[in-house]
Amino acid sequence: MAVFDLRDVGLTVGDRPILHDISFTVEPGAYLTIVGPSGAGKSTVLRLLATLLTPTAGTITYLDRPQSSFDKIAYRREVSYCFQQPSLFGETVRDNLAFPFELRSRPFDAAKALAALSDVDLPAEMLDKPITELSGGEKQRVALIRNLLFPPKVLLLDEVTTGLDHDTKAIVHQLIEAGNRNGMTVIAVTHDEGEIAVAHDLLALRDGTLDKEAIRRDK
Amino acid sequence: MTNDLIVSPTALLFAVALVAIALIINFHEKIGLEKEMLVGVVRAVIQLTVVGYVLTYIIKVDRAPLTFLMMAIIIFNAALNARKRANGIPHAFAISLLAITVATGVTIVLLVLAHAVKFTPSQIVPISGMIASNAMVAIGLCYRNMNTSFHDQRQAVLERLALGATLKQASIGIVREAIRTGMSPTIDSAKTVGLVSLPGMMSGLIFAGVDPTKAIMYQIMVTFMLLAATSLGSVIACYLAYPRYYNEDLQLR
Numbered sequence: 001m002a003v004f005d006l007r008d009v010g011l012t013v014g015d016r017p018i019l020h021d022i023s024f025t026v027e028p029g030a031y032l033t034i035v036g037p038s039g040a041g042k043s044t045v046l047r048l049l050a051t052l053l054t055p056t057a058g059t060i061t062y063l064d065r066p067q068s069s070f071d072k073i074a075y076r077r078e079v080s081y082c083f084q085q086p087s088l089f090g091e092t093v094r095d096n097l098a099f100p101f102e103l104r105s106r107p108f109d110a111a112k113a114l115a116a117l118s119d120v121d122l123p124a125e126m127l128d129k130p131i132t133e134l135s136g137g138e139k140q141r142v143a144l145i146r147n148l149l150f151p152p153k154v155l156l157l158d159e160v161t162t163g164l165d166h167d168t169k170a171i172v173h174q175l176i177e178a179g180n181r182n183g184m185t186v187i188a189v190t191h192d193e194g195e196i197a198v199a200h201d202l203l204a205l206r207d208g209t210l211d212k213e214a215i216r217r218d219k
Numbered sequence: 220m221t222n223d224l225i226v227s228p229t230a231l232l233f234a235v236a237l238v239a240i241a242l243i244i245n246f247h248e249k250i251g252l253e254k255e256m257l258v259g260v261v262r263a264v265i266q267l268t269v270v271g272y273v274l275t276y277i278i279k280v281d282r283a284p285l286t287f288l289m290m291a292i293i294i295f296n297a298a299l300n301a302r303k304r305a306n307g308i309p310h311a312f313a314i315s316l317l318a319i320t321v322a323t324g325v326t327i328v329l330l331v332l333a334h335a336v337k338f339t340p341s342q343i344v345p346i347s348g349m350i351a352s353n354a355m356v357a358i359g360l361c362y363r364n365m366n367t368s369f370h371d372q373r374q375a376v377l378e379r380l381a382l383g384a385t386l387k388q389a390s391i392g393i394v395r396e397a398i399r400t401g402m403s404p405t406i407d408s409a410k411t412v413g414l415v416s417l418p419g420m421m422s423g424l425i426f427a428g429v430d431p432t433k434a435i436m437y438q439i440m441v442t443f444m445l446l447a448a449t450s451l452g453s454v455i456a457c458y459l460a461y462p463r464y465y466n467e468d469l470q471l472r
Contacts, residue, residue, distance in 0.1 A: 050381055054468050072469045077383030087375045089392075103384055146382065 001064050003028050003154060003185045004049060010057030011044060018044050019208045022058070031177075031186045035196055036205035042189040043084070045205070046156045049187065050081035077103070080152035084159040086143035088131040093117075093142050096131070100149045116145040121171045137168040144172065148179065155179060157188040161195065169194075277340045286340045290347045294319050297355035301456075304359035306366050314459040315358055322354040322452035323347055326444050335440050346444075349420070353405060353445045354452035361401035361453050362460065368393040369464050369471070376471055386469060390461045401453035402446075409442050418442075 004026040011019040019041045026032055034042050047053045048060060051072055060067040062079070088096050097113040114124050120141040134142065140160055147155065155176065161169045169192075180186050190196065204211040226234075238260055245253050277285050298316035305311030327336075327346065336342045369376065372393060379389040412418060413435075417425075420441050424434035466472055 051468065052377060052381060052470055054470065068468075073383050073385055075383075076381060080383075081381040083374065083378055083381070086378060087372075089375060089379070099379070100382060103382060103388055143378075 001028070002026060002061070003030070003063060004187075005061040005064075006058065007061075008058035009048065009055045009060060011048065011053060012056045017208060019048075019055075020057070021209050024203060024210065026185060026187060029180070029183050029185055030201055031180050031199075032188070032201045032203060033195065033199035034187065034189045034203045034205060035191070036211065040205040041208045042205055043158050046081060046158050046187065046189055049154075050079060050156055051075055052081065077150065078152055079154040079156065080147040081156040082144055082147045082158065082160050084162060085136075086139065088134070088139055088142060090131070092128050092130055093134070094127050096142055096146050097127070097149065100146060104150065112149065116149055119175055120145055137164045140164060141168070141172065144175070148175070151179065151182075151184060154185045154187065157186065157190075159189055159191060161190065161192055274340075274344060277344065281340055283338070286338075286343050289340070289344050290323070293344075293347050293351050294323055297351040301355045301358040301362070305362040305460075308362060308366070308460050309463045311362065311460070311463075314456055314463075315355075317459065318358055318452045318455035319351050319354045321455055322448040323350045325451060326350050326448045329447075330440070330444060349441065350444065350448040354448050357401040357405065357449040357453045358456040360404070361397040361457050364397040364400040365393060365457065365460060365464075368396060373471065380469065380471070386462055386465055390464070394457045394461050397457050398450075398453045401457070402449050405445050405449040409446060412438065412442055 002025040004024075006025070007023050009019065009022040010017065022045065034045060036042050044053065048055055051067065051070075054068075062070065062075070067075070089099055090096065094108075094113070097116065098108045101108045110127070113127060117124065117126055122138065122141060126138070126142075131139070131142075140163075144160060157176070161172055164172065173195075176186055176188075188195070196202070238256075241256060242253055244250075245256060273289070277289055294316065297319050298312055301315035301319065302311040305315070308314075327343065327350070330336045330346070331338050331343075336346055376389050376393070408416070408418075418438055418441065421431075421434045421438035424437060425431050464472055
């Protein structure tokens, strides 16, 4: 059973084609890397998988059921999309880490939030720090653990390591790889040469469709 | 009541000089509002003249259906005007109509039940106008604020959706801010009433020779009534409008 099965997926906005003829499958527990020049449609593919956009052609199947048949809200909690240059909510880091609990009408679990902060090498004092005082790398890590506090089945990453320094990148990779080892499927869009070099499954996009020449598959 | 409150046509003609002052300033400072201003002046004269005759008739015949009809016309026009601020929010007219009708209806029913006003056209029609126009301004401000927020905070809303937020969870911050904005003029004027302005109703009663302490009782009632009406109107309009920013797939339009 594939996690995702895309058949001839396309997206046209107005009369502007953004994506066309995209077909690929993603197996459970895979770590798929999507590459391609800017404007190729990488983020759009992630947004389609996250149901933030609906394809205008073709079909997307999630766990053998049409994506459209799922309750969107439950689906998005299972297939979690982390944005490039995320915006943080409210005033402090706590507001952001409390949000996933609020969504699920659960009381905020401070111990869980602190453990998540320490997973990305952020100190406990960070919890009450105003978001305006955070560096880019800190913001990106807070956003990432916002997606991971309730572990999703699939994590969609949109260039989340862009602009991070070497050490921060390593911390983020460690966290994502640990999740992947525990069975979480990861689909990551990246420009990062290092990430592309170590990627096992690689999809390349060019001009809104798959660049068949540049596809690399381990399995 | 004293009857020396007559503004003669000649006096009104002299008042045109006041409009001239505004026009001269406008020309001199190149503000470019002369056309708007003239349209405003002409419309005010025509609309008020017509309404004057209509009100005279309605008050004279004193029939409930006619009073209701007049209220309906006021509310309809207020909703039309509120929609102009909606800038493309789907169903903005229907939303505004419902919000202003409930705001006006609930407030008036309470006032009538409390015997604060009598169900007679000379009281109900002006009060409806006051409530509907305040609700209209509040709702217009709500729409404008929501449009700006959904535009400026687009990515934050998308991120909330992506984390699995319901439409309400994704929008509640924007909705609260819009309601706050819609209500703020009413709250500000409640805070400064008597210190800055002597509002129309109270001034009118004092003009007409009513004891200022009695006029003040009325004004207090009006202030409370407008607080209730603008909060009702803003809440209803915002809660009905925010889902319109999303499509059936729970995506931002």
